[in-house]
Structures are given as C-alpha cells and as structure tokens.
Amino acid sequence: MPAGYRRQLYRDDAVVLRVQKLGESDRIVTLLTRRHGRLRAVARGVRRTTSRFGARLEPFGHIDLQLAGSPEGLGSSLHSVSQVEAVALFGKSFLGDYPRYTAASAICETAERLTPVEREPALRLFQLTLGALKALAAGEHAGSLVLDAYLLRAMAFAGWAPAVTECAVCGTPGQHAAFAVPAGGAVCPDCRPPGAAHPSPATLTLMAALTSGDWAFADATESPVRRECSGLVAAHLQWHMERALRSLPLVDRRELNP
Numbered sequence: 001m002p003a004g005y006r007r008q009l010y011r012d013d014a015v016v017l018r019v020q021k022l023g024e025s026d027r028i029v030t031l032l033t034r035r036h037g038r039l040r041a042v043a044r045g046v047r048r049t050t051s052r053f054g055a056r057l058e059p060f061g062h063i064d065l066q067l068a069g070s071p072e073g074l075g076s077s078l079h080s081v082s083q084v085e086a087v088a089l090f091g092k093s094f095l096g097d098y099p100r101y102t103a104a105s106a107i108c109e110t111a112e113r114l115t116p117v118e119r120e121p122a123l124r125l126f127q128l129t130l131g132a133l134k135a136l137a138a139g140e141h142a143g144s145l146v147l148d149a150y151l152l153r154a155m156a157f158a159g160w161a162p163a164v165t166e167c168a169v170c171g172t173p174g175q176h177a178a179f180a181v182p183a184g185g186a187v188c189p190d191c192r193p194p195g196a197a198h199p200s201p202a203t204l205t206l207m208a209a210l211t212s213g214d215w216a217f218a219d220a221t222e223s224p225v226r227r228e229c230s231g232l233v234a235a236h237l238q239w240h241m242e243r244a245l246r247s248l249p250l251v252d253r254r255e256l257n258p
Contacts, residue, residue, distance in 0.1 A: 013064045017038070025045050026043060029043050061091060067081060071119070094137060103146060103251055109247045113243075144253045162232070164186055172190075178192040180197070197232065202221065
C-alpha cells in the first residue's frame with residue numbers, strides 16, 4: 001500500500017445525510033456524494049464556536065467539499081474534511097416545520113439504507129435525494145407528498161417499484177382493486193392473494209401520479225387518500241428493506257395543502 005495515501009485530496013459535492021458527535025469537538029459526517037457514493041468523513045473541530053465551517057455540515061445541506069483520503073477505498077473508511085463550501089443549506093428552510101423536517105429525516109435515512117456499500121457511485125439516487133430536499137425547502141408541495149414521491153422513485157432505483165398500473169403477478173394492464181405488498185403491488189382478481197388490501201382507486205392513482213411527477217393531481221388529493229397512499233408506500237418499502245425505518249413513524253402527515 002503506497003505511503004502517503006491518507007493525504008490524497010479530492011473534491012466532490014454531497015448531501016449531508018447524518019452527523020454524529022466524535023469526542024469533544026469533532027463530528028462524523030455521513031455524506032451521499034455525486035461521484036463517490038456514500039462515505040463517512042471526520043470533520044475536526046466543527047463543534048467549537050470558532051469553527052469556520054461547522055454550520056455548513058448540518059443534515060440536509062448540499063455542499064461542495066474537499067476530502068483527505070483515498071477515493072478508491074484504500075486504508076481507513078473514514079476520510080477527513082479539509083474544506084467545505086455551502087451550495088444550498090436546505091435545512092434552514094424547514095428546521096421549524098416539523099412535517100417537512102421529519103420528511104427530510106426519512107428521506108436521508110432511506111438514502112443511507114439504499115447505499116449499503118461505501119464509495120459505490122449512486123448518481124441517480126444522489127440526484128433524487130437532492131431534488132427531494134430542494135422540493136421540501138421550496139415548500140410548494142406538502143412534505144408527505146414529497147416524501148412518498150421520493151420513496152416510490154427510490155424503490156424504482158433499488159428495483160422494488162410497486163406495480164400500480166398493471167398486475168404485479170401476471171402483468172395484466174389496468175387499475176386493479178387489490179394491493180398486496182408481498183406480491184409486489186396491485187394485483188388482478190385472478191392473482192389476488194388472501195389478505196390483500198383494497199385501497200380506494202384514488203389512492204392507486206395518487207401513487208402513479210407521484211411516480212410520474214403529476215403534481216397537479218397529487219396536490220389536489222384529500223388527506224384520507226394521502227394517508228392511505230403513505231401507508232402502502234411505507235409497507236412496501238419496509239417489506240423489501242426487511243427492516244423498519246426509524247424516522248418514518250415520526251413523520252407528521254396531518255399537514256394541509258400548501
């Protein structure tokens with residue numbers, strides 16, 4: 001292993017997914033980067049009041065940074081942050097808005113779960129995560145809708161997209177009346193397993209609208225339809241992850257249309 005690899009410097013832009021305390025003044029920052037996938041880095045001294053870039057390394061921010069470490073994964077998995085510039089600190093727009101803050105937390109936790117291998121490029125997921133946080137900061141759509149749109153598209157990235165406009169089992173096109181998470185989504189009468197849910201037609205239409213980006217339809221939906229949609233999306237996601245998201249039960253879905 002070549003000497004001096006620990007001091008190799010490289011730049012990337014990233015979304016801050018999570019921060020953890022380390023010692024008295026440092027933090028470990030979990031990042032989803034544009035070119036190098038998910039990685040962790042030590043930000044030294046950022047908890048001191050004199051830190052030059054501590055405020056730029058808060059969750060939900062889009063940053064441009066310089067890292068010390070090996071982009072190829074040689075040596076320690078923990079890199080060091082040497083420079084940080086803020087591109088857009090989205091968290092400042094909704095730190096006092098509980099529904100949007102909890103939606104952002106669920107988005108970042110999902111992004112971290114869907115990138116289990118460090119330094120494996122995930123450009124599509126990076127762009128999706130960045131777009132969702134930008135949408136939450138803009139406040140043009142309800143936070144729960146932005147979250148569900150993100151989760152549906154993230155599941156498509158992972159290969160788990162629920163079938164909505166055709167039967168998940170046989171592929172028969174059309175909007176079917178039943179939805180079975182273990183089967184993969186909507187199911188026709190011939191393929192419907194015992195215990196399948198029977199959501200309202202508007203709920204399945206909302207799922208399709210969030211997947212395709214039809215915000216005119218999504219913004220016009222009523223709260224009961226949104227809640228039913230959120231339940232199906234969460235159940236489908238956590239079935240495939242085989243593990244619950246800690247932040248998802250905290251999401252406040254009682255918000256009104258913006």
